[in-house]
Amino acid sequence: MRLLALALLASPAMATELPAPVTDDMYLPVDRAEAELGQLLFWDPVLSGNRNISCGTCHHPKFGTGDGLALGVGEGGIGLGPERHVGDKDIPEERVPRNAPALFNLGAKEFTRMFHDGRVEVDAARPSGMRTPMDDEMLAGFSGVLSAQTMFPVLSQDEMAGHYSENEVSRAVRQGIITGEGGAWDLLSQRVAAIPAYRQRFEAVYPEIADGRAIAFTDISNAIAAFIAFEWRSDGAPFDAVLRGAATLDGAAARGMELFYGEAGCSGCHAGPFQTDQDFHAMGVPQFGPGKAARFETHNHDVGRMRVTGRPEDAYAFRTPSLRNVALTAPYGHTGAIAGLSAFLRQHADPKAADREMVLDVFLPAGIGRGDDFIEFDTPGTRAAVLAAVTTPPVSLDEADIADLEAFLATLTDPAAQKGRLGIPETVPSGLPVDR
Known part of the structure; x- marks a missing residue:
């Protein structure tokens, strides 16, 4: 699938117009x-x-x-990011069930x-x-x-x-x-x-x-x-400059923008100035890990929004994440089960087709993996239920489309937000070590 037009702003090829630029009044005062x-x-x-x-x-x-992990490791963890692991003592009683x-x-x-x-x-x-x-x-x-x-x-x-x-x-x-x-x-x-x-x-x-x-x-x-x-x-990314009329995109990023706001249909859910409709959707993200359960429950399910509302139609629906700085936030999905952005784009475009070829290769920190982490993914009934909840129509994307979409999503990276405005303090008043 290729789009012939190469517009930098909304054009007939786009299903929706570009969002308005982010302004100060969109934020609460600080x-x-x-x-x-x-x-x-x-x-x-x-x-x-x-x-x-x-x-x-x-x-x-x-x-x-x-934290760079599929599922976080809090108490009992040693180290930072993908190097964080669990030692021989203080093994977590219960696992963190969702991606940070x-x-x-x-x-x-x-x-x-x-x-x-x-x-x-x-x-x-x-x-x-x-x-x-x-x-x-x-x-x-x-x-x-x-x-x-x-x-x-x-x-x-x-x-x-x-x-x-x-x-x-x-x-x-x-x-x-x-x-x-x-x-x-x-x-x-x-x-x-x-x-x-x-x-x-x-x-x-x-x-x-x-x-x-x-x-x-x-x-x-x-x-x-x-x-x-x-x-x-985060409102200082290259795409923000485009929305403010101060810059343009070209090449792969421009083609990716057209796909995002046009044929690929990404903006149907990733709408507005922060690329999220703030709603909940079932997208067939594979279930991995311990699931979301109360202490008295022993299952590995995670029915998402349905746990909050109790409505069956909300089963396996999760909040649409903002795509600001998305190139920095791997791994992806509420379980962090998909390591790379290109793989996640393929999965989102056609969850049912992607599921037929999916092999989970999730990084597990030392000392934290358990045999039942994959039990829901390996259960045909659970996978079928997760996929049956998907209501968005499939989109056909080839490898060039995926590359163009990635190029566009990279324009959502804001260097100031990536670094942080105040940064990490050298010390804190308690005198305890700071994760730097």
Whole structure:
């Protein structure tokens, strides 16, 4: 399939016009001092139960604000990125079931749903203005969904909290004591408040803390959210220059743009200024790993959005990721089961045809692989159900089309966002090691 036209802006060959350029008013305001406080907290392992994992361990700029792994390794992990592994001790009780999502542009107003299944989302009908797995009364004080999503990794025993016998935070989590005096959030807040440099910064940023209010976990979360919004705003890519009329694309990138917004139909889901419709779609991504299950469940399934809504029509649907900086965020899919971008493009174009030839070759860090990681992929009934949920029509792409699409997607890489605006601090107030 080849397109004959080589337009740089919308043309009759394109099914839709190009999106409007990104503007400042698309983002929530950020206080620089709050973001700078959040930078230190984001990189400080003090927020993990065993003081050995920071937010940046699994969301590192070296790996496109992910971790370079199919499925992350939090507690029990040693090292950074693809070199992270598990030793002979402290083996995770439960595996992280989904790929670490990228953090680009999460401060934009249209990002109202978090996580692959959207289980944290804006909901004006609820008293808190948000819907999460937590009760509404637990959401008071969070500045929004970007802040609220930070509550979950610190409570996950295999992401950041640690295992039951290892520390006071993990013990509180296991006992279900999250809020209130002695709860997991309170214990983490006390750790931070006990560090003079943090106390001084919180007092400078939040006047009510300067007036004597104790530092709350929501203050920590709000600062981290401000940092993420500031650090990884991404609207300085070559494609942004095209949308602003300051540049043009040529060659493979121009052909790829026409395919993306034309015959290939990519913009049907990857719409808008951030290349996402913020909705959920079943795309037949192969199931790999432990699946998403409650502690009392023993299956390896992951039905995606259906776990949130309970609606059968949402089975195996996952949130459309933004494609900003997508060339940096491998591996791909909610399970990270597809290592390369070209392979992922082929799978997305025609999931059913791709499945017939697919052989999963997923990198597993040393000490983490289990025999049942592939059980769902090797079960014909599960694979058939995953593929049956796909409703998008197949698209025929040849190798030249794939190369052109990759060339276009590379124009979504923003050097400033790739590096980060504040960067990785040399040290953090706790004095703990920083993952650099």
